[in-house]
Amino acid sequence: MQSWFVLKRSRASGIATAGLGLGTLLLPFTIGRLVPGLGWRGCFISLAVVIAVIGLPAAMLVRKRPDANSPSEPRSVLPGPFTVWRDSRFRLFFSMLVLASFCTFIPYVHIVPAAHDMGLSLESGTILIALIGIGNIFGRFVLAGLGDRIGSLRLLAILTLGVACSFLLWSVANGMVMLVLFSLLFGMSYGGCVGLYPAVAADLFGTRHIGTILGYLYTAVGLAALLGPTMAGLVFDKTGSYLGPILFSMVAALAASFLTLRLRQK
Template sequence: MTPSSHPPPRTRLFRGWFVVAGAFAVTLVGFSSAYTFSAFLESLQRDFGASRGSVSLVFSLAGFLYFGLGVVSGPLADRWGARRLAVAGMVLVGLGLAAAGQARSLNQVCLAYGLGVGLGVGASYVPVLGAVQRWFVKRRGFASGMAVSGIGVGTLVMPPLASLLIEALGWRHAYLALGVLAVVVGAGMALLIEDDPRHRGLGPDGDPPQPQAPSAVPAGSTLRDAIRSRRFAGLYAACLISSFGLFVPFVHLVPYALDHGLPPGSAVLLLGAIGIGSTAGRFFLGGLADRLGRQLALPLMSAGMALSLVVWAVSSGFWGLAAFAFAYGAFYGGFVALLPALVMDCFGGRSIGAILGVLYTSVAFGTLVGPSAAGFAFDLSRSYMLPILASIGANLVAAGVLVAMSKARTGARPGPQGTVGNEPTHAQRP
């Protein structure tokens, strides 16, 4: 008798949720290391005598790398497994933060932080998201939302922690402390990542695999077929356009609040409000979209981000900015949670890591340009109004592209096993 011929009885807690927990920790450590940057911006600007646009380039480089490298880490995860890449990525994040604390120039900070955090998150993010998709079908949106809710929790917890560490230890030792935390928590929890429920004698959602049931790694489109489809082109265009403004609040909301007279403690709390909203959006909007249909829910997330940015444009006090931060975080969190699940719906699991990796290069280019351009725009005009308005327009255009994509009939070509990757699964239908 072998485990594959007689699968074990279903346990109380499905192993897939341990995979989700590992992905949660990886996204928490990786992205919170990036999103605490706003708490360090004023210290870096003061100590190195740099402009706001120049300091913002540090974040933009890291963002470009951690989204752009998915095109490499995704296929590597399909071949080597997500766990190895996730552990290596978390170690790189820790080393990058520690090295940034030793930097003696802004260029050295850019290299240490940009390369360390950028390469580390880039090596781990797409692989762990791809792994989670394979463990679930019926609750894929909810599971994906839980996995990436680590980003929201990290945005809630880590910026205030970073602010306290900066106040108590100085920004250099604060980076060292965060680096140690990244290695201990991130690399340790990454060991929970597993690629394939079949290795445990299970099917997706913990159901016993049956001869007539689909494989735990479902057939679907190859990378080549996927990127030649109209549906992928629509997703890529929408993500590229949206991402020009997607991360502007993460870098510039705290400086904006300080410019309007808010005390540093209150300003940093605004990032926490984004984190609270983001966590709520990932949990509740991801699960809701499983019932309503993810193809229609995703453009609603972009439209919601645009509407919330209007609140930022007309607010200067704490409560108005906090309302913006929570609403923006919720729709941003929903967007991030739904995107990989929708990709799985459209193209199947055969090359999910590679497809996600190519798709996230769109976000990489937008992240490289958006936050730094907003900083330079402020340096020239002493106002954030133009970047905010540009972000509103970008999200509205992205929502329109996603709506048009959802109505497209032509998608990925059939794979060799006869499946059409962009046909909706039962989990996608309302």
């Protein structure tokens, strides 16, 4: 996607990644309704058929834009998993992704039990997950595109700050209203960030090896997905409260926003 767009790269990236948010919103509810009739094995088979019929043909149609350089120009060397660390921008971006992603997976795992601990029903918790998905789609479709106007890095810093503010709302929440506000703000901010990550990487490192660069960068997201919810669960088991993980997530997002500004200066 990044190789085909320059002037409206942020908008294109946001729209393309909105499919992730839409799938996260629709498929869990669809599968939940189908499980009683089809069973979990039948649902897995159904998903496999959908991926085979729709996903594989769509993937085969994807094309990378041909290099604009003439054949006489030397081709750049494919960056390796260790050589990329020599670039200070890569180190900053990777660190920012670890901090930002550490907190973003915690609500998906713990917002439902946290709402239940407040005395809310299981249905209320699932509504909060749906609201995160709705905000996520809005952030990718609408907010990410603003990066073409004010700068993708500047907008990424603002939206990461928005993630931090959402966790501040969660820390003082005492009922459904505050949790709804948290879910919407978190979903919009996080969705916009995810839509901007590929565009920011393309602006910083170019599009020649953007797939490789994104692969290296997104290992930070995998690391954060492993650590964030797990540590939040361990802390809750020890203390009986989510306040500690929530405040730590807020600080992590604030630090990620600061690193994004540093990245912009570089």
